[in-house]
Amino acid sequence: MPDPIAAFHTGALAGKRALVTGGSRGIGAETATVLARLGASVVLAANDADGLAQTATAIKEAGGEAEPVFVDLSERGSVAELAEAHQDVDILVNNAAPDQRPVPFQDTDDDVWDLMYALNVWAPVTLMRTLAPRMAERGGGSIVSVSSISARTPAPAIAPYASSKAALEVVMRVLAMELGPRNVRCNAVSPSMTRTQRVEPMLADPAFAERAVGRVPLGRLAQPSDVASAVAWLVSDAAVFVNGQVIVVDGGSTAGLFTPMPTKPAR
Numbered sequence: 001m002p003d004p005i006a007a008f009h010t011g012a013l014a015g016k017r018a019l020v021t022g023g024s025r026g027i028g029a030e031t032a033t034v035l036a037r038l039g040a041s042v043v044l045a046a047n048d049a050d051g052l053a054q055t056a057t058a059i060k061e062a063g064g065e066a067e068p069v070f071v072d073l074s075e076r077g078s079v080a081e082l083a084e085a086h087q088d089v090d091i092l093v094n095n096a097a098p099d100q101r102p103v104p105f106q107d108t109d110d111d112v113w114d115l116m117y118a119l120n121v122w123a124p125v126t127l128m129r130t131l132a133p134r135m136a137e138r139g140g141g142s143i144v145s146v147s148s149i150s151a152r153t154p155a156p157a158i159a160p161y162a163s164s165k166a167a168l169e170v171v172m173r174v175l176a177m178e179l180g181p182r183n184v185r186c187n188a189v190s191p192s193m194t195r196t197q198r199v200e201p202m203l204a205d206p207a208f209a210e211r212a213v214g215r216v217p218l219g220r221l222a223q224p225s226d227v228a229s230a231v232a233w234l235v236s237d238a239a240v241f242v243n244g245q246v247i248v249v250d251g252g253s254t255a256g257l258f259t260p261m262p263t264k265p266a267r
Contacts, residue, residue, distance in 0.1 A: 012238075018034070033064075084130065147168055
């Protein structure tokens, strides 16, 4: 696979400071790594101490700057403290999200709904309420929230997850209008199923993997680097006039009703 970050100037984010939530693994770790590779000083926030240490160490060994912060992002007080301690960031990436385990609507309980909205809505809202005004005072900034195609094309048994991501997208569009006049750009990325540590166990089932890949016109699942490069573009000056958008990163799977063509021409 080509390296999408090779298309960027290596100093595209030099002098910038970024906060990436859920930065210990998967899309968050890859995003933090990419932003550091482009010159940003990165703060990684997550509740996975080992993952934070590994990601931060890898960034530093590659010549980047990384600060790991252990925090429970489902606790509003802890999120508020995180925001207060890092008011100097120019870039915020709201990526942290709980595991998505399919549960039929009638079987969901308050705990499931509370956790989904705590991480997918309240954590970003709390961070943005504190950090966006500081960005504006310094002349501008960029905020990107990681959503999901489930917000627009939900599947059964994921009502808490899908609805919370849809809510997050609406918040980002509203903030784009409110903060745009102060040069703070607010966007989202909406990936399809991505090959992260959470997803790999499901892909061990050949039938499931075949169905998942079969829905994607490009013929493969997204990699964390695919999503991270979209985030990097949005926070860079290459996207300086992009605001209030949801960038879908799905290989074309939501472009329409896709049916793979037969490998041999029909007679």
